[in-house]
Structure formats: C-alpha cells, structure tokens
Amino acid sequence: MTALNFGDDMAITDPSGPATGPLTTADGKPLVKALARSQARLRRKAFFLVLPLLAFVLITFVVPIGQMLQRSFYNDGFSANMPLTSAWFAQTERGTVPDDAAWQALALDLQASAEARNIGTVGTRVNYDMPGTRSLFTSTGRKVRRGIDPPYQQTLLEIDDEWADPQLWSTMREASKPYTANFYLASVDRTRDAEGNIEQVDERQRVYVMLFWRTFWLSGLITALTFVLGFPIAHLLATLPMRKSNLLMILVLLPFWTSLLVRTTSWMVLLQQQGVINDLLVWIGIIPDGQRWQMIYNQTGTIIAMTHILLPFMILPLYSVMRTINPSYVRAARSLGATSWTAFRRIYFPQTLPGLGAGAMLVFILAVGYYITPALVGGSSGQLISNMIAQHMTGTLNWSIAAALAALLLGAVLALYWLYDRLVGVDNLKLG
Amino acid sequence: MAVPSYATPLERIWHYAYVAICVAIFFFLIAPIIVIIPLSFNAEPYFTFTEKMRSFDPEGYSLRWYDSLLTFGMQAPDAVRDTSWWADAWANAKWVKAAKNSIIIGVCSTIVATSLGTLAALGLSRPEMPFRRAIMAILISPMIVPLIITATGMFFFYSNPCELLTIFGFSPQCGRLAGTYVGVILAHATLGIPFVIITVTATLVGFDQSLNRAAASLGANPRVTFFRVTMPLILPGVVSGALFAFVTSFDEVVAVLFIAGPDQQTIPRQMWNGIREQISPAILAVATLLVIFSIALLTTVELLRRRSERIRGLSPQ
Numbered sequence: 001m002t003a004l005n006f007g008d009d010m011a012i013t014d015p016s017g018p019a020t021g022p023l024t025t026a027d028g029k030p031l032v033k034a035l036a037r038s039q040a041r042l043r044r045k046a047f048f049l050v051l052p053l054l055a056f057v058l059i060t061f062v063v064p065i066g067q068m069l070q071r072s073f074y075n076d077g078f079s080a081n082m083p084l085t086s087a088w089f090a091q092t093e094r095g096t097v098p099d100d101a102a103w104q105a106l107a108l109d110l111q112a113s114a115e116a117r118n119i120g121t122v123g124t125r126v127n128y129d130m131p132g133t134r135s136l137f138t139s140t141g142r143k144v145r146r147g148i149d150p151p152y153q154q155t156l157l158e159i160d161d162e163w164a165d166p167q168l169w170s171t172m173r174e175a176s177k178p179y180t181a182n183f184y185l186a187s188v189d190r191t192r193d194a195e196g197n198i199e200q201v202d203e204r205q206r207v208y209v210m211l212f213w214r215t216f217w218l219s220g221l222i223t224a225l226t227f228v229l230g231f232p233i234a235h236l237l238a239t240l241p242m243r244k245s246n247l248l249m250i251l252v253l254l255p256f257w258t259s260l261l262v263r264t265t266s267w268m269v270l271l272q273q274q275g276v277i278n279d280l281l282v283w284i285g286i287i288p289d290g291q292r293w294q295m296i297y298n299q300t301g302t303i304i305a306m307t308h309i310l311l312p313f314m315i316l317p318l319y320s321v322m323r324t325i326n327p328s329y330v331r332a333a334r335s336l337g338a339t340s341w342t343a344f345r346r347i348y349f350p351q352t353l354p355g356l357g358a359g360a361m362l363v364f365i366l367a368v369g370y371y372i373t374p375a376l377v378g379g380s381s382g383q384l385i386s387n388m389i390a391q392h393m394t395g396t397l398n399w400s401i402a403a404a405l406a407a408l409l410l411g412a413v414l415a416l417y418w419l420y421d422r423l424v425g426v427d428n429l430k431l432g
Numbered sequence: 433m434a435v436p437s438y439a440t441p442l443e444r445i446w447h448y449a450y451v452a453i454c455v456a457i458f459f460f461l462i463a464p465i466i467v468i469i470p471l472s473f474n475a476e477p478y479f480t481f482t483e484k485m486r487s488f489d490p491e492g493y494s495l496r497w498y499d500s501l502l503t504f505g506m507q508a509p510d511a512v513r514d515t516s517w518w519a520d521a522w523a524n525a526k527w528v529k530a531a532k533n534s535i536i537i538g539v540c541s542t543i544v545a546t547s548l549g550t551l552a553a554l555g556l557s558r559p560e561m562p563f564r565r566a567i568m569a570i571l572i573s574p575m576i577v578p579l580i581i582t583a584t585g586m587f588f589f590y591s592n593p594c595e596l597l598t599i600f601g602f603s604p605q606c607g608r609l610a611g612t613y614v615g616v617i618l619a620h621a622t623l624g625i626p627f628v629i630i631t632v633t634a635t636l637v638g639f640d641q642s643l644n645r646a647a648a649s650l651g652a653n654p655r656v657t658f659f660r661v662t663m664p665l666i667l668p669g670v671v672s673g674a675l676f677a678f679v680t681s682f683d684e685v686v687a688v689l690f691i692a693g694p695d696q697q698t699i700p701r702q703m704w705n706g707i708r709e710q711i712s713p714a715i716l717a718v719a720t721l722l723v724i725f726s727i728a729l730l731t732t733v734e735l736l737r738r739r740s741e742r743i744r745g746l747s748p749q
Contacts, residue, residue, distance in 0.1 A: 042560040049555030050567060053548040053625065060622045061574050063596060064589030065581065071588070229457050236454045250730070251462050257726040257733075258465055259683045261703045262719040266464040268707070269471060269479045269716065276467060279480045311461060340443050369578020371686055376707055386580040393584055393690070406581045417576045421565070426572045 065410070072183050072403035077125030078175040081118040082109040086176040098169055100153070106163075107144065107152035114141030128398055129182060129191070130171040136162055183404035208388070208405065215384045215409075218303065219367035223314075225307045226363050227356065230314035234355070237315075238322035249319075256312035264373050267305040271296040271377070297379030305377050310366055314359040321355025358424045365416050369409065385409055465723055472497055472716035479713065497717040501527040504714065527718065530702040537613065537698060538681040541620035545677040548621075549628030550670050554662075556629070557636035568629070575626035582623070583690040590615045590691050611693030619687045624677030631676060635669025635740055668740035672733045679729060 023031040079086045084105035098106075113119045123137030140159050148155060156163045174182055174192060185191060185198060189206040193199050200206065233252065237245045255263065270276050278292040287293065295301060325348065333343040371386035378387070385405060392402035420426070435447045475494040476482050484492025503509035505526035511517050522528060555561055556568060574582060589595075590609040609615035643665070647657040663670075685700035692701065699718065706715045 039560065042558070043562050046555040046558040046561040049558075050552040050561070053552035053571065054567060056544075056548055057571055057574070057622060057625060060586075060589075060618050061582065062570070064585035065577070066585075067588050067595070068581070068585040229460065232450065232454050233457050233461075236451075248458070250734075251458050253730055253734075254727065255461050255465060257679065257730045259700065259719075259722045259726065261683070261685065261700050261707070262468070262722050263464060265703070265707060265711075265715055265719050266468045268711070269468060270464055272479055274478070274480060276471075276480050308460065308464060334438070340439075340446075365576055369580065371578070371580045372704075386578055389580050389584060393587065399588075402584060406584055409578060410581050413576065413578060413581075417569070417573070421569055426565075426568050 068403050069407050069410075070403075071400055072407045073181060074179055075125055075128075075175075075183075075400050076178040077121045078172070079178045081113040081116070081122045082106075082172075082176070085109045085172065089173045089176040094170075094173065098153075103153040103156065104150070107148045107156055110137070110140055110156075111144045111148045114145040124397075125175050126168075126171055128400055129174055129186070130168065133162075133168065133171070136160055136168075183400045184408070186401055187404040187408060208385075211383070211385045211388055212408070215368055215386075216412075218299070218306075218382075218384065219364050222303060222306050222310060222367050223360050223364045225303070226311050226314040227360060229307070230311055230318055230359065231352075231356075234315050234318035234322055237319050238325070239327070252312050252315050255308070256316075260309060260372055263309050264305055264376050267301070267308065268296060268377055271301055271304065296377050297382070299378070299382045301377035301379065302374045302382030302384075305373050306367060306370060309373060310363045313362045313366060317358040317362065318352060318355040321358075322352055325351045354424070358420075361416060361420045361424065365413055365420065368413060368416075468716045469720050469723065472713060472720040474713050474716075477712055479711075479716075497713045500712075500714045501525070501717055505529070526697070526702060527699070530697050530699045533696055534682055534698040534700075537616050537620060537696065538678045540613075540617045541624055541681045542674050542678045544617065544621035545624035545628050546670060546674040549625050549673065549677075550632050550666075553629055553632035553636060557633050557639070571629050572626045574622050579623075579684075579686040583619075583686045586615075586619050586687060587690040590619075610691045611696070613696060616688060616692050616696050616698075619691055620681035620684055621677075623684060623687065624680045627676035627680060628670075628673035631673035632666065632669050635666045639665060665743060668736040668743070672736045672740075675729055675733055675736075679726075 025031055025034045085102070088102050088105045092102075096102075110119065113122055119137050119141035120134070123134035123141075126137065127134035140156070140163075143159050144155075162168060170192070174180065182192065186201075187208050189201050189209045190198050191201045237248055237252070240248065268275075272278070273292045273294065273296075275296075277295070278287075281287050282289050282292065295304070329347050329351070330343050333347045334340065338346065368384075369386055370384060371390060374382050374384045375387050375390070378384070386409070389402050389405050389409070392398045392405070435444055439447065470485070471479065471481070473493040473495065474482065474485065475492050475496065482492055486492075502521045502525050506520050506524050508517070508520060511520070552571065556564060556571075561567075587610065593609050594606040609618070639662070643661055644657055647661045648654075652660065682698075683700060685698075685704050688696065688698055688701045689704065692698070699722070703715060703718060706712070706718075
C-alpha cells in the first residue's frame with residue numbers, strides 16, 4: 001500500500017504532467033512522435049549523403065543504358081521520313097496489294113525525303129530487315145529528287161522493278177511502325193514472312209542464337225576451369241600459416257592488378273605459332289617443327305586467356321570463405337573413422353559452397369560480357385556475343401539490332417546479378 | 433601445411449601431388465606476366481627467345497623497343513638527342529601523349545569517383561539508410577554490366593547529352609560529350625565508383641560509431657568530426673578505393689574506343705591499336721612498364737590494407 005501511495009504522490013507532485021498519459025520529451029511532445037521525427041531526420045541525412053552519387057550514376061549510367069534499350073524497340077527512321085506511305089500502311093490490311101494511292105504516297109514520300117536528304121535513313125531502316133535494299137532507296141532517290149510525275153507506279157518500276165517485290169512492301173509495312181519487336185526477333189534469328197508470320201531466317205544467316213549458346217557454354221566452361229584451378233590454390237592459401245599465405249597471395253594478386261591488355265598480350269606472345277610455348281615444344285621434341293599447334297585465334301585461345309584472367313575472381317571469394325572454416329571439423333571426422341576423401345567430401349567441401357557460389361557467379365557474370373580478350377585472341381570461332389554487338393555498333397552500323405542484342409545480354413546478366421545479390425549480397429563483395 | 437602424422441602412405445603421395453599441382457597453377461598464374469619482361473629486351477622483332485637470348489649473348493638483348501616508345505610519332509626521331517629532341521618527344525611521341533592522357537583522365541576520374549563514392553559510402557553504412565540494398569545494387573552495377581553495353585549506351589548518350597530533355601518538351605542544343613576529355617572522365621568515374629563503394633563500405637564495417645558521438649559530445653561539429661575523427665580512420669580504405677578507381681580508368685579501353693576522340697588516346701587504346709595493327713615488341717616494352725607499375729600499386733594497396741586492419745584492430749599482428 002505504501003508503495004502505491006508513494007506513486008500517487010509522485011503523480012500529483014510531478015510538474016512534467018500526469019504519469020498515466022503517454023511518455024513525453026522535456027518540452028512536452030509525445031516521445032513516439034519525437035523519436036519518429038528524429039529517425040526520419042537521420043534517414044534523410046543518410047540519404048542526402050548518397051544522393052549526389054546516386055544522381056551521378058543515374059545520369060551517366062542508367063539513363064544512357066535506358067536510351068540504348070529504347071533503340072531496341074523504337075526506330076522512326078521510316079515513319080518520320082515517309083509519312084504518306086506510313087499512313088497508307090496504317091489504313092490497309094496486311095497483305096493488301098499496293099493500289100494507286102499507295103504508289104502515289106510512296107513516290108511523293110521518296111521525292112520529299114530525297115529532297116530533304118533523309119532517304120539514306122529510310123533505306124538504312126528497311127535494310128535492317130531486308131539486306132541489300134539501301135541502294136534501291138538511295139539510287140531511286142537520286143532520280144526522283146527533282147520531282148516525279150504520274151503515273152507513279154510505272155515511273156518507279158522503270159527506275160527499278162524491285163519496287164514491285166511483295167517482300168519489299170511487306171518489309172516496308174513492318175518498318176512503318178516506329179515501335180517494333182522485329183529487332184528482338186532478328187536477334188534470335190527470327191523474321192516475319194510476307195504474311196507477317198514469324199519464321200526462322202535462312203540457315204546460313206542464323207548466327208545470334210549460336211553466338212548466345214557459345215557465350216553461355218564458354219562462360220560455363222571457363223567458370224568450371226577457374227573452379228578446378230582455383231580450388232586447390234584457395235585451399236592451400238587458407239591452410240598455410242598467415243605469413244606464408246600472404247607471400248603466396250601476391251602471386252594471385254599480381255595478375256589481378258595487371259592490366260587486362262598486358263595479360264592478353266602475353267598470352268598472344270606465348271600461344272602464337274612462332275611463340276614461346278610452341279618453340280619450347282619443338283625444342284623438347286614433342287612436336288615436329290612443321291606441325292606447330294594452333295592455340296590462338298580460335299576458341300582455345302579465348303578459353304586459356306579468359307581462364308587466366310578470371311582465375312583471381314574465383315580464388316579470392318573461395319579463400320575468404322575457406323579462411324573461416326574451422327579445421328577441427330575435419331579432424332573430428334577423421335577421428336570418427338572417415339577417410340580423408342570422405343572427410344573432404346562430406347565435411348570440408350559443403351562448407352566452401354558459399355565461397356564457391358560467390359566466385360562462380362562472379363566469374364560467369366564477368367565472362368558472359370567479355371569483349372576485349374575474345375576480340376584479340378579469339379579469331380572467328382572464339383568470338384562472343386559482345387563482339388557481335390561491337391561489330392554492329394562500329395562495323396555494320398545496325399544500331400537497332402546491336403541494342404536488341406545488348407538488351408538480351410543485359411537481361412541475362414541482370415538476372416544473374418539479382419540471383420547473386422539474393423544468394424551472396426552485393427555488400428559482401430570484396431576486393432583484394 | 434604439413435602431412436598429419438596419422439596419414440597413410442597413399443595420403444602422403446597425394447599430399448605431395450597436391451603441392452605439385454598448386455605449384456603448377458601458381459606457375460600458370462604468374463608465368464605469362466613474367467615471361468614478357470625478358471622478351472621486351474629482345475634485339476630482334478620476334479616474340480620468342482632467340483638463339484642469342486638463350487645463350488645469354490649480350491647482343492641478343494637491347495633497349496631498342498623502349499627507345500621506340502619515345503621515338504614513335506616524333507617529328508625528328510633521328511636528330512641529336514639534345515634538349516629540343518626531348519622537347520619533341522614530350523610533345524609528339526604517341527606513347528608519351530598516351531601516358532599523359534591516361535594520367536590526366538585517370539586522376540580526374542579518380543577524384544570524382546572517390547569524393548562522391550566516399551560520401552555515399554558514409555551514408556550507406558549508416559543503419560538508418562533507406563532502400564540500402566537497392567541503392568547499393570544500382571551503385572555496384574557499373575562493375576557487373578558488361579562493358580560493351582555500358583559503352584554502347586554511353587556512345588548514344590554522349591553524342592547528344594541533351595536528347596534526354598526532349599521528353600520534357602525542350603529541344604535544347606548542347607555540345608557533344610563524346611570526343612572530349614570531360615566525356616571520358618565522366619565515363620571512367622562511373623566505372624570506378626563501384627570499387628570505391630566496396631572498399632570504403634568494407635572499411636566502415638569496422639568503424640566504431642561511438643567515436644563520432646564522443647567527438648560530438650566533446651563539442652565538435654559534424655564537419656570537424658568528419659575531418660578530424662572519421663577521415664583519418666577510414667583513410668586507408670579511401671586511398672585503396674581511389675587506387676582501384678585509378679587502375680580501372682588506367683586499364684579501361686572499351687569506353688575509350690567508343691566515346692574518346694583522337695585527342696584522348698590513352699595507353700590501353702594505343703596498345704589496342706598496336707596489337708590489332710602491327711604487333712611489335714614495343715607492346716611488350718609497354719607491358720613490362722605496366723607490370724612494374726602494377727607491382728608498385730599492389731604493394732601500396734597491401735600496405736594500406738594492413739595499416740587499416742591494424743588501426744581497426746582486426747589483424748593479430
């Protein structure tokens with residue numbers, strides 16, 4: 001009873017307010033609200049520290065990639081420069097035989113865009129879907145630039161009878177829509193026939209699916225090779241005393257820090273037909289001088305060089321996980337009668353899986369997007385999908401298909417990245 | 433790692449085989465980098481050890497490829513080597529120009545990446561940070577997205593950076609960023625940011641937040657707290673992040689291929705040209721110099737890492 005009375009006394013005499021109400025701060029505000037406000041302030045502060053960098057990365061990285069992706073489904077090269085023809089296509093059904101209105105629209109559009117010097121853009125756009133048609137547009141454009149008179153159909157067919165080709169009209173119909181999925185179709189070796197059905201392209205032109213498969217297959221193989229080579233090294237480094245392992249670690253870190261081009265160059269030097277390894281093999285007498293091995297400018301070159309370059313990315317995560325494995329587990333297994341193989345298989349190896357997963361995903365993600373090394377040592381059979389993107393960007397200038405290929409590759413990489421983040425966590429990424 | 437005393441003979445054999453395998457893998461890792469060093473002193477334009485080199489005949493070795501790094505692109509490479517010759521080399525030699533460009537671009541992009549990255553890392557390692565995981569994933573993504581995709585995107589964006597504003601109904605004209613130093617620096621800063629974020633957040637994991645509160649309770653304002661307390665402690669992490677960012681820029685060729693103009697030729701770009709066109713042992717001379725450079729960097733980073741661990745008391749020594 002005394003205790004209760006004492007409490008009541010306090011409630012009456014306490015100047016800061018009734019004890020039965022919510023807890024408050026010194027100046028009388030409810031504590032919950034004050035806490036929430038100060039938490040929000042802290043959150044804002046933390047966010048404002050990150051904001052400049054986030055804005056920077058969004059502008060210089062995310063937006064450019066978004067713009068590039070837009071090119072993979074949007075191309076107004078035809079629709080913007082051939083408005084009348086595009087309108088005719090929009091009004092008619094697929095497969096409509098071009099009537100007089102169509103020929104008139106085509107002729108006037110060709111004349112106008114040739115006069116505005118945009119005919120090349122139009123030709124390029126149609127050429128994406130039907131190779132070899134760009135010159136038809138430019139040469140016709142030169143002839144009709146100063147004006148064109150009816151009958152339009154006859155005039156155009158006199159200039160080039162390819163204008164009557166139903167395939168061309170079907171292609172133009174496809175090109176007249178600025179938003180299109182055709183570049184994605186093309187990047188999986190599909191196309192639309194005259195009726196608009198999706199079909200596989202001619203067998204000799206099927207390259208992209210094969211390249212995607214090759215990219216994934218080679219990346220998988222390289223990941224497996226880095227695992228086979230990296231596992232013993234990581235194990236050795238993790239079990240040696242710190243002083244020795246730090247010394248040996250230099251042998252792993254030096255390649256990691258050495259320029260990619262330097263490492264690629266040294267493999268070119270080593271693997272050439274007149275290079276060090278072939279010379280050595282001839283000198284030992286394993287192979288006769290006339291039959292030097294072709295180890296570079298093919299898939300072998302890509303595999304060897306990329307395995308070497310990506311090996312540290314496997315070793316480092318494996319090592320950091322193996323360091324934390326308690327050696328007494330294996331000893332306990334041995335003392336319970338396990339052979340060294342069983343102890344390794346059942347006790348040690350399962351504990352290395354987090355490191356193995358992290359390393360394998362990192363190597364695979366990096367390998368899928370490799371460009372420099374395959375371009376230099378890959379020849380034609382060692383090229384990956386990145387090389388095809390670069391080829392379309394700088395060689396054939398078919399930017400839309402480059403963007404579509406890049407989008408597919410990016411999708412694959414981001415899916416893997418998401419998986420990596422879920423399984424490993426990006427904040428667990430370590431360097432050196 | 434010794435063989436345990438209870439090992440069976442088979443296990444002993446396996447142990448030695450294992451050590452031999454490890455030696456072979458280490459050899460695979462390091463030999464390609466080492467082998468180019470003697471080859472860069474080749475007196476002949478070959479990529480293999482000549483007869484004279486194998487018999488250690490001094491005539492088989494020369495510095496001609498190092499010399500060619502200076503003379504290549506000079507206006508009068510055969511003139512007497514006086515001050516004007518050196519001035520010519522400094523102004524016109526292609527490799528010297530490339531080195532200057534690499535250093536300018538590398539240093540500027542490192543400054544951008546490190547300052548923004550350190551600030552962001554400080555925010556990211558606060559427990560109150562909202563959307564931490566998502567933002568971290570975005571900031572790390574330049575390291576994960578294939579370079580060719582990044583370079584392709586930047587190629588379009590940098591040729592007309594104002595195109596973006598057309599969505600909002602503006603149609604402003606502004607200069608190209610492609611083919612300018614600013615463009616390459618911004619691109620390289622973007623690529624270096626993940627490395628700064630990773631190293632600095634890793635350093636901040638071991639950072640004792642109560643030190644900041646102690647400084648504040650002793651009357652320091654946030655700025656003083658940062659520069660006098662936080663900064664000295666995380667400096668090793670910041671410096672090694674900066675070195676990573678510098679190396680990323682110094683080694684980067686894909687973005688340079690896509691967005692740099694002829695004035696922004698860097699060392700990797702020049703090497704790329706050299707390898708694709710006429711590969712000569714001059715490439716090996718550059719490669720050797722770069723290997724020495726990376727050894728110096730590696731040593732610095734290792735020393736920094738140990739210092740950082742010692743400061744934070746993570747390391748036993």
